[in-house]
Each structure stands twice: as C-alpha cells, then as structure tokens.
C-alpha cells in the first residue's frame with residue numbers, strides 16, 4: 438500500500454493507510470500500547486495491542502497499516518497537528534531495529550547538556566525541536582536568496598581556498614597548498630566586490646572560516662555567511678535600504694512558513710519600527726555612558742555588553758529590536774572601507790545589531806583604484822596578494838557597497854537559543870570537529 442505521510446492522516450478518517458517512520462515515544466499498558474510515530478512531517482499517535490506493538494523499541498523504523506479514527510472530543514490533543522485523529526494499528530513490519538538509546542529522546546525538550554547533544558548529533562537531529570531549528574534556518578537562507586534574486590542579483594560560488602587575508606590580521610587558518618601557503622577564506626569580500634565590476638549585483642551563501650581562539654556562545658570557527666554586494670549606488674543609504682529589505686523579507690518568510698517552529702521555542706519575530714534606526718558609534722557610546730555610567734567612549738568597537746545596551750535603547754526609544762550602528766574608525770576597518778568624506782577618520786561601515794548582538798557588517802567600499810592601491814600599502818598588504826582585486830578596479834568600477842549576515846546568528850536570535858552551536862548542524866569550534874578534540878587525543 439502506498440505510504441501516507443503523518444500530516445495527511447487528518448484528512449483520511451475511516452481509511453486504512455500505511456505509515457512509515459520511527460517510534461518516537463512508547464507508552465506500554467501491557468494489553469494496549471500507544472506509540473507516537475514520527476516522519477518528516479510530524480508525529481501521530483498509534484494505538485495497538487500489546488501482542489502487535491509490545492516489542493517495539495524507541496527509534497525502531499516501522500511500517501504500520503492502520504485505520505484512521507477521529508478522536509473523541511475530550512481526547513483531542515491540541516499540541517499535536519494530528520491531535521484530532523489516532524491510528525488503530527492492524528499490521529506491523531519492522532524495517533530497521535534501533536540499538537538502545539544513549540539519550541532520552543522522548544521529552545519535549547532534550548534534557549541533555551550541549552556537548553552531549555552534539556556528541557549524539559545524528560540522533561539529536563531526529564528530535565522535533567532540533568529539526569525546527571534547521572527548518573527555520575533553511576527558510577532564512579532561502580528567503581535571503583529569493584529576496585536578492587527578486588532584485589536581479591546573481592548568485593555566485595565563492596572559493597574557500599584563498600591567497601590573501603581580506604579582513605586583516607590573525608584569525609585565519611593556514612592551508613598547506615602544495616609548495617605554497619594559502620588560507621581558508623575569512624570572507625568572500627574581495628570576490629564579491631570584484632564581481633560587481635562585471636555583474637553589478639551578486640550574492641553568495643558560503644562558508645567562512647575564522648581561527649578565533651575564543652570560546653564564546655556567538656562564535657564558530659566555520660560559519661555560513663550570507664553575502665550581498667552591488668554597485669551604482671548613490672550613497673551608503675542604498676546599502677542599508679537593501680539590507681533592511683532583505684531582513685524584512687527573511688522575517689516575513691519565517692513568519693509565514695515557521696509558525697509551528699516559532700511556537701515550539703515560544704519565539705517571536707523581532708520587533709520592527711517603520712525604518713530601522715541608525716546611530717553613529719560615537720553617539721551610541723555616549724548613550725551607553727548616559728544610561729549605565731560605563732565609559733566606552735574611547736573604545737574602537739562595541740563590547741558585548743555595549744551591544745546589548747544599545748539594543749535595549751533602540752527597543753525602548755525607537756520601538757525596534759534592530760539598530761544599525763555606523764562610523765567605525767577607518768583605521769580599524771579593512772583596507773576596502775570607504776571613509777566618510779565629511780569625517781574621514783570614520784568609515785561608512787555599518788553593523789546591524791538585533792536582540793543584543795551583531796547580525797551583520799557592511800557598508801560602502803572604495804572604488805577608486807589609486808585610493809585602494811594607497812590603502813593596500815598603508816594597511817601593510819602585498820600588492821601581488823590582491824592583484825586580481827586591484828585589476829577589477831583598474832578597469833572601470835562604479836561606487837559599490839554590500840553586507841554580510843551570519844546565518845547561524847540569525848537563527849539563534851530569532852529562536853532565542855543560548856548558544857550559536859545549537860544553530861549549526863555540525864559546529865566547528867576550538868574543541869570540536871564533529872568529535873571532541875580533547876577526547877580524541
């Protein structure tokens with residue numbers, strides 16, 4: 438008999454159907470046994486005799502033929518999409534046996550510490566709440582793509598092995614590349630910018646690698662970056678408008694397609710005012726000083742506490758969970774950033790913060806070949822390392838800008854997860870490349 442999916446059972450009352458899936462939970466009353474069967478579309482209650490279902494173990498894979506019955510009014514389970522029906526099991530075939538489970542998968546929330554959850558990643562993926570995280574993430578990434586395709590952007594594939602370090606400094610992984618030294622890409626920045634000189638509008642969904650020796654709840658060593666870049670801009674405002682459009686598009690899609698998933702986490706879409714507020718770094722620092730007495734006015738960047746504070750301010754004063762912070766010190770930003778002509782010590786670079794953390798960086802980029810070349814030297818880079826980039830700007834290059842959003846951070850802060858590792862299927866950090874490095878020694 439053809440397979441029926443769990444979510445379709447509610448329309449098949451009175452029919453005999455075949456369901457296939459995993460035994461998610463089991464309540465054994467000896468003569469009568471209840472199981473919740475799980476497939477990719479959800480959970481459904483199956484009831485059968487002890488003789489038929491009694492020997493089943495959790496995570497066994499089964500094919501069950503059964504009769505779909507409407508549940509009596511008082512037995513309806515409002516927490517289950519299939520809560521109006523149950524299946525009376527008639528026939529059972531076990532397709533695959535599961536070994537005894539090392540973690541209890543039957544709870545609504547997995548009650549294990551994060552390291553254990555990651556140690557048993559193949560299993561934890563089967564838990565409805567963990568699946569919800571990656572459903573939301575898939576919708577976020579898909580929405581990012583579609584938002585930009587609707588604006589005529591072309592998707593490109595960025596290389597992961599690169600010869601230069603565009604974002605500056607220390608946090609790179611070196612690669613032994615035949616007889617040469619290469620790096621894992623920190624960002625597709627130089628590629629997306631140079632591509633605009635041919636395609637005008639480009640975006641990519643790609644992995645970035647950061648050898649940050651810090652074990653925070655917000656940093657991975659490999660993350661998914663949602664990058665966009667475009668040219669013929671009149672000013673940096675166009676970049677911010679584009680980013681705001683993309684973020685709103687993402688939220689709309691999550692709101693539309695992830696109701697069930699948001700409910701599982703008791704999560705809501707971030708609060709948005711009519712226009713995302715924008716504030717200069719220095720003004721943000723003044724506000725933080727006024728609100729908390731903490732003096733960060735000489736700092737080059739916002740510390741985590743400052744980010745939280747300025748988000749609290751934006752929410753209270755502007756009715757927005759999102760806030761753009763602009764004008765970081767030019768000298769502290771990468772060589773390609775565009776200094777504000779009115780105040781060149783500060784760059785037209787802009788971070789987007791939401792719910793207390795940075796979700797993206799972006800801004801206007803230099804497009805004048807001579808200025809870029811001058812900066813390459815001033816920033817201590819080797820001309821030959823960025824030769825391809827320079828070439829693009831030598832031969833005609835309109836004003837440009839762009840931004841990059843972190844896919845894991847968006848997922849984490851939409852759902853209110855405590856650790857960014859929960860929002861990465863296979864998180865890499867200082868202590869883990871699938872297996873725990875400390876125990877692998």
Ligand code: AMO
Pocket residue numbers: 604623624626647649655656657658659660662665795796797798799800839840841842843844845846857
């Ligand atoms: P930046 O370095 O700020 O900007 O990165 C952009 C966004 O990517 C995410 N992100 C990370 N997420 C998890 N773990 C990490 N280690 C990590 N590093 C970055 C964050 C961050 O805001 N070239 C610029 C972008 C641009 O200007 O277009 C860049 O790389 O959400």
